[in-house]
Amino acid sequence: MPTPRNRLRRSPKLREDEFYCVACRRRCKSKKEDMCVISLTNGRHALYGYCKPCDCDTYKFLKDKDVSRLTKKYGKC
Numbered sequence: 001m002p003t004p005r006n007r008l009r010r011s012p013k014l015r016e017d018e019f020y021c022v023a024c025r026r027r028c029k030s031k032k033e034d035m036c037v038i039s040l041t042n043g044r045h046a047l048y049g050y051c052k053p054c055d056c057d058t059y060k061f062l063k064d065k066d067v068s069r070l071t072k073k074y075g076k077c
């Protein structure tokens, strides 16, 4: 059973090439050729995407198990 508090904050599942853009405050799709994996200073990884409608950068954190697969697919930043 999922914990009840998770139901309050509804976060729709993003597809791999979808990002939540903080600038236009909605999900946006990034082109594959604009996407890449970036290493963060805290040892985590994020997927970088580009939001074309508002011309801004967008990121999302990656699960450790997805890092190597997505790095192969999109390359490193």
Ligand SMILES: [Zn+2]
Binding pocket: 021, 022, 023, 024, 025, 028, 051, 052, 053, 054, 055, 056
């Ligand atoms: Zn945007």
